[in-house]
Structure formats: C-alpha cells, structure tokens
Amino acid sequence: MTATLRTLDYAVLQQCMHCGMCLPTCPTYDATTRERNSPRGRIALMRAVADGDLAVTREFAEEMSYCLGCLACQTACPAGVNYAELFETARSDIEIQQALPGAGRAFWRAVTLGFLFMRPRALRAAGSLLRVYQRTGLQALVRRSGLIRLLPDSLRRLEPQTPRIAPAFSNALIAAHEEPREPARHRVALLTGCIQDLVFSDVNRDTADVLLANGCAVFTPPVQPCCGSLHAHNGDSGRAQQLARRMIDLLPPDRYDAIVTNAGGCGSHLRRYGPLLEGDPRYRDRAHAWDAKVRDIHEWLAAIDCRAPAAAPFADPATLTYHESCHLVHGQKISKQPRALLRLLPGVRLVELPESTWCCGSAGIYAITQPEQADALLRRKTGHVLSTAAAWVATANPGCHLQIARGLDAAGAGVGVVHPISLLAQAYRNESLIATPVTSPNH
Ligand code: SF4
Ligand code: SF4
Numbered sequence: 001m002t003a004t005l006r007t008l009d010y011a012v013l014q015q016c017m018h019c020g021m022c023l024p025t026c027p028t029y030d031a032t033t034r035e036r037n038s039p040r041g042r043i044a045l046m047r048a049v050a051d052g053d054l055a056v057t058r059e060f061a062e063e064m065s066y067c068l069g070c071l072a073c074q075t076a077c078p079a080g081v082n083y084a085e086l087f088e089t090a091r092s093d094i095e096i097q098q099a100l101p102g103a104g105r106a107f108w109r110a111v112t113l114g115f116l117f118m119r120p121r122a123l124r125a126a127g128s129l130l131r132v133y134q135r136t137g138l139q140a141l142v143r144r145s146g147l148i149r150l151l152p153d154s155l156r157r158l159e160p161q162t163p164r165i166a167p168a169f170s171n172a173l174i175a176a177h178e179e180p181r182e183p184a185r186h187r188v189a190l191l192t193g194c195i196q197d198l199v200f201s202d203v204n205r206d207t208a209d210v211l212l213a214n215g216c217a218v219f220t221p222p223v224q225p226c227c228g229s230l231h232a233h234n235g236d237s238g239r240a241q242q243l244a245r246r247m248i249d250l251l252p253p254d255r256y257d258a259i260v261t262n263a264g265g266c267g268s269h270l271r272r273y274g275p276l277l278e279g280d281p282r283y284r285d286r287a288h289a290w291d292a293k294v295r296d297i298h299e300w301l302a303a304i305d306c307r308a309p310a311a312a313p314f315a316d317p318a319t320l321t322y323h324e325s326c327h328l329v330h331g332q333k334i335s336k337q338p339r340a341l342l343r344l345l346p347g348v349r350l351v352e353l354p355e356s357t358w359c360c361g362s363a364g365i366y367a368i369t370q371p372e373q374a375d376a377l378l379r380r381k382t383g384h385v386l387s388t389a390a391a392w393v394a395t396a397n398p399g400c401h402l403q404i405a406r407g408l409d410a411a412g413a414g415v416g417v418v419h420p421i422s423l424l425a426q427a428y429r430n431e432s433l434i435a436t437p438v439t440s441p442n443h
Pocket of ligand 1: 026027029042066067069070071072
C-alpha cells in the first residue's frame with residue numbers, strides 16, 4: 001500500500017512533544033531560524049495534513065523539499081520520533097497529490113526513478129555512454145561550444161557535477177563467488193549499489209578484498225537491483241517496495257550470515273525493508289529476516305573482530321579526518337566503528353573533524369533541487385576539513401564523497417577523499433597477504 005499522512009499510524013505523528021531539542025541540530029533551521037524550517041515545525045505541518053486541517057499544497061511540498069532528510073533531528077530527539085518515516089510519507093503524499101507539477105520534473109522522474117533505477121542493465125548502459133562522453137573529449141568539446149547553455153536550469157547545474165564514471169563496473173571486478181585462502185568462517189552477500197557501482201566500483205572491490213582477508217566467503221550477484229532508497233526518499237514508495245521484493249528474492253537472507261553494504265545512504269534504507277513491506281503478507285516475514293541480516297561494512301568488521309593490518313596504507317605517515325555520512329550516523333547509529341577501523345591503520349593519525357555529523361549538503365538530489373543551501377553546507381564542511389590540516393578525509397557514502405571532493409577541488413586544497421575500507425584494503429595489499437580469490441561462477 002502506498003503511504004499517505006492521512007493513513008499513517010497516528011501514533012507516529014503524536015510522538016513529538018514539541019520540546020525543541022532537535023532545533024539546534026537541524027541545518028535548515030540553523031540557516032533561517034524559522035520554525036517552519038525546523039523538524040518541530042515540519043512535523044506540525046504533517047500533523048495538520050493528517051488531521052485534515054491543511055491540504056498538501058505546493059507550499060507544503062516546497063517545505064518538505066527544503067528538508068535535507070539528514071535525520072540529525074532523529075538522533076537529537078528524546079521522544080524517539082521516527083522522522084525518517086514521517087519525511088518519506090510526506091514526500092509520498094506530495095507525489096500522490098501532484099503538489100509539485102511541471103512536465104520537466106515529471107519527465108526526469110520517469111527517466112530516473114521510473115526507468116534507469118528500476119533496470120540495472122539500463123543504468124549500466126547509460127553509465128557506459130556517459131563514460132564515452134567523458135573520455136573521448138566530447139564533454140570538453142560540449143563545454144567549450146556553449147551547448148550547455150541550451151539545457152534546462154537543473155541540468156545545466158548538474159552537468160559540471162556529473163561524477164567521473166569508473167573504467168569498469170563491479171561485475172567486471174568481482175566474481176559472483178569468492179573464497180578466502182583459509183576455510184571461510186562467514187558467508188556474506190555484498191551489495192554493490194548504483195552510484196557506487198558506476199563511480200566507485202573500486203571501493204566495492206576493496207570491500208570484497210577486506211572481507212576475504214577477514215575470513216568471509218563473498219557472494220556478489222553480478223546484476224543487482226537498486227535498493228530503492230532513492231525512490232523512498234523521493235516519494236515513490238510503490239517502486240521502493242517493488243525493489244525491496246526483488247532484492248529479497250535475489251539474496252534470500254537465510255543463506256547468509258550478513259548482507260553487507262558499504263554505502264551509508266543505502267544501508268539506512270536497506271535495514272528498513274520490514275516496515276516497508278509490513279502490509280505484504282507474502283514478504284513480511286522475509287523482510288524482517290532481511291533487516292536482521294543487513295550490516296554496514298564497518299559494523300560487520302567490528303562484529304567479527306577485524307584483523308589489524310601490519311602495513312600502512314600510505315608510503316609516508318599521514319593525517320586523516322573523518323566525515324560522518326548522515327545516514328550512517330543518524331540513520332544507522334554507526335559512528336564508533338569507522339573510527340575504530342581507521343585507528344587500526346599503521347602510519348595514520350586520525351584527527352577529529354569539527355561538526356563531523358553536520359550534513360555536507362549532498363543529501364541525494366539536494367544539490368540539484370536546493371543548490372544555494374547545498375553550497376552553503378559544502379562551504380561550511382570544506383572549511384572544517386581545512387581547519388584540521390589533514391591530508392585526507394575519509395567518508396563512507398558516495399554522495400558525501402563526491403560532494404566533499406567537489407568542495408575541496410574548488411578550494412584548491414589538495415586534500416584527498418577516500419572510503420575507510422579502501423585504506424584498509426590498501427594496507428592489507430601492502431603486507432601482501434590478501435588471498436588470490438578462488439572464483440566460481442555460481443552461488
Ligand atoms: S532531516 Fe535534517 S534538515 Fe530535515 S528537519 Fe531533520 S535535521 Fe532538519
Ligand atoms: S526533539 Fe523530538 S519531540 Fe522534541 S520537538 Fe524535536 S521532534 Fe519533537
């Protein structure tokens with residue numbers, strides 16, 4: 001069933017006791033100090049819609065679009081308000097009521113949410129075309145020619161931010177089944193993601209290597225559906241449910257000790273298939289079993305007592321800081337484990353990042369829909385990274401990675417961005433202990 005605020009369990013809306021503890025943690029309230037731009041203000045608007053006192057108007061929709069969905073308010077809330085569910089239901093209602101009309105918006109939603117992110121092979125085909133565009137000089141030619149000016153506003157803003165597509169996707173780098181050198185102690189399914197697959201397939205390879213080095217047999221289906229987080233965050237709960245069912249069919253949870261993801265934004269959604277499919281008697285139980293098996297990679301490695309590498313990831317000692325992806329820290333409450341892994345690395349000094357849990361402004365498509373606020377948050381984040389004088393910033397979500405790299409490039413800072421797991425994989429490689437995978441085409 002598609003969720004609306006009118007049909008949502010009223011107890012979820014009633015939980016807010018208006019204490020205001022969330023206000024100082026909210027980036028949009030911090031920017032405007034207006035009650036309506038705060039979590040408490042937004043929840044009051046949602047409750048008015050549920051009560052029938054307010055229609056789902058364009059103004060309401062714009063307020064929900066201004067919210068980053070960063071979930072910092074959820075961490076701060078002493079009453080345990082489930083802001084993630086409220087926010088996704090509000091966005092779903094907005095789409096059902098078509099409160100944000102516009103042929104261009106409908107067209108791009110159909111192309112992305114309705115087509116590309118429903119068909120992994122089509123997404124890879126689009127990624128391959130983009131790779132050709134980027135690597136043949138065509139992109140440079142288009143930029144020089146001024147053709148970019150013919151694009152609609154949103155696409156013109158997006159074009160310079162288009163990430164560089166990886167030379168190969170995950171299915172070319174990771175076999176469907178890889179075994180560690182020693183007898184496996186764990187069976188793990190590895191999720192390769194969408195943006196992670198197109199842009200950071202090397203991080204997926206690194207993740208497989210780190211799992212192998214820690215005694216895990218790794219199962220990585222070569223073609224995987226999108227987890228549905230993009231759909232859920234953007235008000236398309238029907239397709240999010242379809243994708244959750246496909247994912248459960250592809251990776252039945254009873255076959256694995258853990259289903260591992262290395263992307264904070266995906267993980268936050270992946271571990272909520274149970275509530276998403278609560279109304280589906282065919283999938284409900286399997287969805288709850290699935291949630292119990294989903295692990296963020298840092299969380300999983302901490303649980304199996306990750307082996308400390310004997311070698312350093314870098315040739316020379318380096319200083320590193322850590323930015324916390326909102327959906328890792330607020331959505332999944334995973335904060336200590338990535339730092340603990342980074343502290344295992346020889347030759348690396350970890351320095352704390354001021355406001356490490358404050359959103360960088362990436363937030364899915366926020367940089368397209370709210371470019372000014374996204375840029376303000378990025379400048380704030382970049383300034384904090386520079387204040388640490390670190391040579392590297394580690395982060396575990398592709399959106400944050402791209403956003404912070406863009407900010408640091410613009411600042412000409414010469415600071416690198418890296419996934420914590422890539423550092424661990426490199427350290428293992430440097431001690432030449434990672435097993436050559438034994439591969440098998442089936443699992
Ligand atoms: S999700 Fe983030 S931006 Fe939205 S209300 Fe909560 S703290 Fe504010
Ligand atoms: S902290 Fe929680 S209960 Fe208090 S105003 Fe914010 S959402 Fe409501």
